Amino acid sequence: MPHPNDPKLRSFIPVDPASDFPIQNLPYGVFSTKDGLAPRVGVAIGDYVLDLWQLVQDCRIDVVEPAVFAAAMLNPFMALGPTVWSRTRARISELLRADHSELRDNPKLRQRALVPMADVKLHMPIAVAGYTDFYSSKEHATNVGVMFRGKDNALQPNWLHMPIGYNGRASTVVVSGTKVRRPRGQLKPPGAELPSFGPCKRLDFELEIGVVIGQPSAMGEMLPERQAEEMIFGFVILNDWSARDIQQWEYVPLGPFQAKAFATSISPWIVTREALEPFRRHGPEQDPPPLPYLRQAQPNNYDMKLDVGLRAAQMNEAQTICRTNFKYMYWSSVQQLVHHASSGCAMNVGDLLGSGTISGPEKHQRGSLLEISWNGTESVELPRGIKRTFLEDGDSLVMRGWCQGDGFRVGFGEVEGTIMPAE
Missing domain, CATH: 2.30.30.230 (Fumarylacetoacetase, N-terminal domain)
Incomplete structure (x- = not known):
């Protein structure tokens, strides 16, 4: 019997070559x-x-x-x-x-x-058992570091030695199409003597890939590379909505909290790890080499095209504001899972791991408005004279991703969310 990934396979159901869902996918x-x-x-x-x-x-x-x-x-x-x-x-x-x-x-x-x-x-395709978000794009981490700490101190000393992450809220992971309410929180803009409480003014998106864990691991157990890979059921596109001004005030010393807890959107289709097998690639060279438990014997990145469209309420269709690729990620999904369990942390069926914002080396490959607008200093130009540095009420974000085969593509559909005013 032909392998399900065989590029020559065709279904009796007509499938457009531009469709995300050929017989080689089956999400x-x-x-x-x-x-x-x-x-x-x-x-x-x-x-x-x-x-x-x-x-x-x-x-x-x-x-x-x-x-x-x-x-x-x-x-x-x-x-x-x-x-x-x-x-x-x-x-x-x-x-x-x-x-x-x-x-x-x-x-x-x-x-x-x-x-x-x-x-x-x-x-929602899964009941999310736990949600962890990583920070694994070197380009993204460098851009953010340059903005807030300067070029000479862009990456923190630990960044090149382990996948950095934090535990988020499984309760507010939602499926594509769910409207997102603008979050409220403590705000303390530069120059203000005391914080105030109110709606976020610097609302952002983060273009990510979510890893869906399909097998558990025991508390106290470390995961070798092969076992970690086999625990991954598949992948979704993930938008980790971010309140930049709330985060700026709250993140010291323990990291993001309310700025990330209000909503995370995922695509409704889970593309299996097996369907993505033909698109495996080696990631960027890791220098210095990781510690032995994080070293990889095989390519664990994927050649996956990603784009983000922004549609203001006054616009008829979304305009693309980012085109990038999952292959740029410094820390792979397998390394993230291996590190997550390395302390003895038990993993569960239905756990979701966010890759972290996916940015590339070019300006058009920046996977967040924080980077695209360079912390609000450069406006994004949209049709009808509309400009954006961060998201406004009524704005809609659409993210898409696919791997291109010979005459077909293996894709995710889309993840969409529209911003509603704060209550």
């Missing part, structure tokens, strides 16, 4: 329908969602726990482990192949199992 999500179908697990293929519960009921997919696809989250399926993930993806690929008649020539099953994307509502 997982949770969907419901307008006619009252309860949330359940599906896979994206072209302009359709494949209802896995229908296939299980028709005995077309064999899993140890069939009810996992009737769940309103992917956690029960992820808990079954990498062998089941791979076998299930291969079987779904077989059913969707143009040269395989089982589903193609069964009109009644096709009608039940293939739901037009236009008719579904997409939900």
Whole structure:
């Protein structure tokens, strides 16, 4: 049987070459329908969602726990482990192949199992057990360091030795399309004698990739590179909304808190690690070499194109303000997970790790408005004479990501969020 990543594979379902969801992708999500179908697990293929519960009921997919696809989250399926993930993806690929008649020539099953994307509502794909955000782009960390500490002290002494991160709030991780309320907090602008409490005035986005953990690790256990890799179920696009002025006042000495706790948006489709396998790349050279527990024997970065569009309320469509690539990340997702567990920290099914802002070496590759506007000193020019240094009420952010194959692309769809006024 052909491997699901075979670039020659084609589905009997027509898929535009520009679609994020060819047969080589098959990302997982949770969907419901307008006619009252309860949330359940599906896979994206072209302009359709494949209802896995229908296939299980028709005995077309064999899993140890069939009810996992009737769940309103992917956690029960992820808990079954990498062998089941791979076998299930291969079987779904077989059913969707143009040269395989089982589903193609069964009109009644096709009608039940293939739901037009236009008719579904997409939900949070996982129950987030814990959320950790990292700070792993050297370009981003350098830009921020230059702004606030000067060129000679841009990176803190520990940055080149370990992935820096902090524990965020799982309770406010939301799916694409969820409106984001402008946060409130303590503000102390330069020159003010005392802080005040009120709406954030310097609201920002952060372009990130989220890593979805599909297998647990025991408390007290360290993870070797291979085991950490196998614990990763897949990836989402992630927007870690940031209140820069709240953060500036609160972050000393323990780091971000309320400035990051109000919202984190993720894409509804989880692209599996296996689907991204053909796009692996070595990351930047790490100098000095990491300590032995963080050293990598294989390429753990990905050649993944990313862009961000900003649409003000007065605009008809978003304008691209950032184009970058996940391959630039200094610390890989595997290294982040290895380091996370290195103290003996237990990892759980459904944990989410944010990569940290993804910036590249060029100005157009900066993954936050803090960098794009250089801390508010350079306006972003939008149509109709609109300018932005930070986000205003009514602004909408759209993030997209994909890996380009030969005649197809493996993508995530999008993660979108619109800013609502503070209460």
